[in-house]
Amino acid sequence: MNKPKIYLLFLFSILLTSCVPTKDLVYLQNKSEGNATAVTPSNQKPYRLQTNDLLNISIKAIDPKLVEIFNPSGAQNLVSTPDQGNYFNGYSVDDHGNIRLPILGEINVLGYTTEEVRTKIEKLLLEKYFKSEAGIFVIVKLAGFRYTINGEVTNTGTKTLFQDKVNVMEAIANAGDITITGDRKDVKVIRTFPQGSETFSLDLTDAKVVNSPGFYLQPNDYVYVKPLKQKSWGTGKTGIESLTTIVTILSLATTTFLLLRN
Incomplete structure (x- = not known):
């Protein structure tokens, strides 16, 4: 085999390995042999409150004056964003798993769902006060769905979504999507429990990822998207970029060789 052919083979092999394949960029591909799509039942369990969670609790009645003390409004003029409002007006779960409400005092909510907390508060109010x-109506919600995302996404940082359920695809979309050099086949979700932490590895290019217990996030989850090897190689994300890089390197090598020869 002559030298030109060897060079062309070398160039072609670099192009193949340096650019990111399309199949590594497409989400939720059906990788099974069959083409039929089946409805997959959700395996998401209700979220149970942990320490440092923040709750929004609203208590209503036919006569609003009867429940004014339960609905804080004194700090409204101090806040400029919804997150700040939640911080000043929300009820934080302390290290013992308690929240502290006016008149009712400390109520343990550790391990409860928000619906169970609502029922508990409503029962206490009707039994004692x-x-x-009176038409007591209690609303209990998490003060925003908070998570942290880092790595190969457009906008990293701690995010808050004002909805009850968030899956990892929504969380990534809220962060501006994964960059072209991000590894969609190995997205890490780190979840903290009172007894420790658990890490889930998600292949977002496979449609079966929706069955993973890490697909639906829980408040305070940490999401990490690691980079592909192509980023550290620096050859380019597409074939054109890789070819441009290689041509530049060959031109530099040729110029250096000619200068040294002369």
């Missing part, structure tokens, strides 16, 4: 005719 109000009659059913």
Whole structure:
């Protein structure tokens, strides 16, 4: 085999290995042999409160004056964003798993769902302070869905979404999507529990990822998208970029050789 052919083979092999294949960029591909799509039941379990969670609790009645003390409004003029409002007006779960409400005092909510907390507060109010005719209506929600995302995404940092359920695809979209040099086949979701932490590895190019227990996030999850090898090689993300890089290197090598020869 002559030298030109060897050079062309070398150039072609570099182009193949340096650019990012399309199949590594497409989300939720059906990688199974069959083409039929089946409805997959959700395996998401209700979120149970942990320490440092922040709750928004609203108590309403037929006569609003009866429940004014439960609905803080004194710090409204101090806030400029919803996150700040949640910080000043929300109820934080302390290290013992308690929240502290006016009149009712400390209530343990550790391990409860928000619906169970709502039922608990409503029961206490009706047993001790109000009659059913008062029309007590309690709303308990998490003060925003907070998570942190880092690595190969457009906008890293701690994000807050004002919705009850968030999956990893929504979290990534909220961060501006994964960059072309991000590894969609090995996205890490780190989840902290009172007894420790657990790490899930998600292949977002496979449609079966929706069955993973890490697909639906929980508040305070940490999402990390690691870079592909192509980023550290620096050869380019596409075939054109890789070819440009290689031509530049060959031109530099040729110029250096000619200068040294002369």
